[in-house]
Amino acid sequence: MSLKKKMLSEKTRQMLLTEIFHEHMPMIEDLPPVRTIHQDLEKFDPTKIVRVYMEEADLPLETAEYYTNRILFELRDLHLKGKLKYITTRMMRELMCVIAIKEGDFSTRDKLTVVGMPVNDVERQFFGYDFDNSNQIPCEEFIHKTKGDVIDEQYSLLKLYNFDTPFGNPAYSHLNKDIYIHDRDYPARPFCYQHSARFIFRNGLRIDGTGQYANVSRAPKRLDVAIRHICEFLGAASRNWNGGQSFRNLFWELGPFIRDEMKRSQDTKEIWGIPVPVGVIQAAQMLRFEPNHIFVGRGSQAAFSSISNFAHPPKYLTEDADVVLPGGKVVKGDYSEYREEVLLFWLAYLHESTKGDANGGMFHWMKDDVAIKPRWFKDPELKEYVFDPLMRYITKFGGPYIHNVKHVGDDEVACTSCCSLILETDSPDDFELAKQGVLGMGALQCGSFNLPRLAYMANGDDQRVFELIRERLDLIKEAMLAKYHFMGKVLNAGVSPFLTQPLLRGIDERPYFDLDSQSVLLSFCGLNEFVAAHMGQEIHESKEAHNYGMRMLMYIMDYSKELTEQTGINFAIWRQPGETMPGKFAQDDWHKFRSQAVVQGDPTSGSAYYSNFTHCNVNAGIDVFKKIKNEAPFHGLTRSNLLHIWLGEQDPNPDSIWSLTKKIIDKSLASYFAFTKEITVCNKCHSTHSGVVAQCGCGAGPSELVVQSRITGYYSTVGTVEAILKWRSGKHKTGQKDAHWQPSKFAEFNERVSNAWGERFTKIDPEPEIEHSTKRKEELEEVLV
Ligand SMILES: [Zn+2]
Incomplete structure (x- = not known):
């Protein structure tokens, strides 16, 4: 580039003006001046166009x-x-x-084009909401974000991911629905991250990462302040990452603060x-409300976040751990000594x-996740x-x-983040950082x-399937x-001081966010429909179909390991919880494939989706036990998965739920599971x-009643009861428009609530039998070979 720039020296410029553009000079003299982006008026100079090209x-x-x-010929003809x-730049x-x-030079056009949106669309946005993501609340900030998203998404597809490889062009393949590049609206942010509250308790709170632009707080001394700092930190993290933010074992790390409050x-x-103690209740209330009220980042989104707590603290918190006391003092100790307070x-x-x-x-945020082992079932406390x-x-x-x-061993150190993602590390350095409470782990991006x-x-053709899988994964x-x-480049430019703030001020100046230790996430949707199209049966319909699905996941996982070895970056397979992609792919x-395509929902109304x-x-139409039997073995291959158990429209008995919970933990391979019920x-x-x-x-009818449920990931608004009733009566095809309308999501919800799972769950046997194997991955591999 620099060589080419030098080529257009003053000498070249004069040469162009006198030799190449000479015959246009009289017309150029007559042109109106050019108004630059800085609002200055300048004389028209064709060599500036040459330079931009x-x-x-x-x-x-x-x-x-x-x-x-x-x-110049075009300008001449325009008179x-x-x-x-004036002419604008x-x-x-x-x-x-x-x-x-x-x-026919489309590459030059892509490089020179101006991204943005039509004036008419800008205007329309002021007066209407476009709800693609139900985690945002309607407000001016959200409208502003939707416009920013357009520019960054266009940049991602025009430039960042627009390049040719032996496996295709990522941007083109995304647009062609072969692959899906997530979060194109935030190209300059990492995806998800798991934080440790002790990072804040040790360092104090620098909300900007430096203390240069905002006031700095010392390490918190009181429980309520500690909780405020955690929530404010969460807000800052939401401005610097684009996905879920989580705290692991937060309750245990709060132990010394709770003890202080109880005194x-x-x-x-x-x-x-x-x-x-009333102070403890008050603090718990703050932690429950605050993340739902800090609509600070991403166009006013509540803190997209989770807390994962182990019922009993793992080793990194109990053996010679850095226990951070109120005020930031650090002593070597064991967090399980705070059990009474934490409970x-x-x-x-x-x-x-x-x-x-x-x-x-x-409350939607933080989303809770609780880690349980069978040997804790009988602990009366x-x-x-x-x-x-x-x-x-x-x-x-x-x-x-x-x-x-x-x-999971007690010595495990892992990121158990928002969307049932599990990233493990066996590095002694990471274990040491976890003991100090400054280990951050996460994923850079997802495809x-x-x-x-x-x-x-x-x-x-089986062989062709394997080839195609490799091609797709290579492209991603x-x-x-x-x-x-x-x-x-973003980190080197110094524009993300929150990410690059030191791990431990004055002690360990390495950056908090270490790019090289981030994972990247690979996923897919519709294993069920893939197996149905390839074998003629869905995964619940036969052992052969199920085994084929298992073998396919194993192949994908093995290939991801090859990519890890090739690149030195950890490629992890996980369950992508997004609700938009399965609809776009299926539709x-x-x-493109019509009768060959195996889709759920109704493609004629735009509501097709993949599982x-x-x-x-x-x-x-299978019961909850058959569902567990079918789905849990996949968790034996990748733990980053989630088993949904739909409670339907009933209020089940807590004892039945506990009985089923124990069975799933004890007898199945399910790594994450969640009970979902519909709420109006x-x-x-x-x-x-x-x-x-x-x-x-109160007299309110279907148009004033709104249903909330979980489709694939988080609880969110499905739609009004009016829209659901219309859907069920088949009237949805005539241009149904609801505040939260997303056809594929809607179809999935409606099909699910009308099947038997919910009803059967209420008749649950208090001691259900789950008969399938609890074998782990290695054993499963032997079974399947
Ligand atoms: Zn009411």
Whole structure:
């Protein structure tokens, strides 16, 4: 580039003006002046066009001068004299793109084009919301974000991911629905991250990462301040990452603060028969509300976040751990010594969670996940303070993910982040950082591929399927590497001081966010539809179909390990929870492959979708045990998976839920599972009802009642009861438009709630038998070979 820039020296410029553009000079003299982006008026100079073609589009001098000559002919034909007061640089750029297009030089057009949106769309956005992501609330900041998203997404597809590789062009393949590059609206941010609260308790809070732009807080001394700092940190993290943010074992790290609070707070209040200090209850309330109220980042999104807590702390917190006391003092110790205090906090927190907000509504953030081992079932205190309250919470709201850590050693260090993602590390250095409370782990970026399409393309040819899988994963690898290098430039530019703040001020100046230790995530959707298209049966329909699905996942995982070895970056397979991609892939496949395509939903109304990751078809009509039997073995291959158990519209008994929970943990390979129930919220009186109800006691009808549920990931708004009723009566095809309308998501919800799972669950046997194997991956491999 620098060599080419030098080529257009003053001498060259004069040469162009006198020899090449000479005959245009009289016309140029007559042109209106050019208004620059800095609002200055300048005399028209064709050599500036030559320079832009060379510098921004990498064209050689000869091509640049040829294009510029063509522009001059266009300008001559326009006879602009007297018609315009000035020409804008924007108009000149549009003309430069037109010439490139006329020459068939689309690459130059892509490099010179101006990204953005039509004026008309900008105006329309001021008066309407475009809800693609139901985690955002309607407000001016959200409208502003949707416009910013357009520019960054266009940049991602025009430049960052627009390059040719032996396996295709990532941007083109994304647009062609072969692969899916997630979070294109945030090219300069990493994806998800797991933080340790001790990072804040040790360093104090620098919300900007430096203390240069905002006030600095010392290490917190009181429980309520510690919680405020955690929530404010969460807000800052949401401005610097684009995916979920989580805290692991936060309750244990709060132990010394809870003990301190209990010394100050003499008044108690009874929770489920147990006296709890009022200050502890107040702090639990703050932690429950705050993440739902800090609509600070990403166009006003609540903190997209989770807390994962082990019922008993793992080794990195108990053996010679850095225990951070109020005020930031560090002593070597064991967090399990704070068990009494932590269990009281847990009880208070779960009580608040079950109570809900002032309207009785459920809390969405932080999403809770609780890690349980079979040997903890019989611990009477855990039962009283954690498991029983947890079951009450689940019965009321569905609520948390349960993390089965039966096979997880006590010395495990891992990232157990928002979306049932599990990243493990066996590095002694990481274990040391975890002990100090400054280990951050996460994923840089995520890419998925359209698995069912490969079955249509391979037409029954097994070998072709494997080839295509490799090609897709190789292509995603190239996209991920592009992001990795881009992110490296961003960090070097110093524009992300929050990410690059030191691990431990004055002690360990390495950056908090270490690019080289980030994982990248690979996923797909529709294993079920892939198997159905390739073998003629869905995964729940035969042992052969199920085994074929297992073998396919194993192959994908093995190939991801090869990519890890090739690149030195950890490529992890996980369940992508996004709800948009399965709809886009399925709808596009139905258009392209028609009768060959195996899709769920109704493609004629635009609501086709593929099943999430390795999940069974929600419309399979199988009971909860058959579902577990089918889905849990996939967790034996990759633990980053989630088993949904739909409670339907009923209020089940907490004891039944606990009984099933113990069975799943003890007898199945499910690593994460969650109970989901439908909840209807009344927009008029703000009360909450179990199930989908068409009438509220206050008199509100279907148009004022809104249903919340979990489709593939988090609880969110599905739509109004009116829209659901219309859908069920088949009237949805006539241009149905609802505030939260997303056809594929809607179809999946409707098909699921109308099948038998919910109903059968209420008739559950208190001691259900789950007969399938608890074999781990190695053993499964032997079975399948
Ligand atoms: Zn009401």
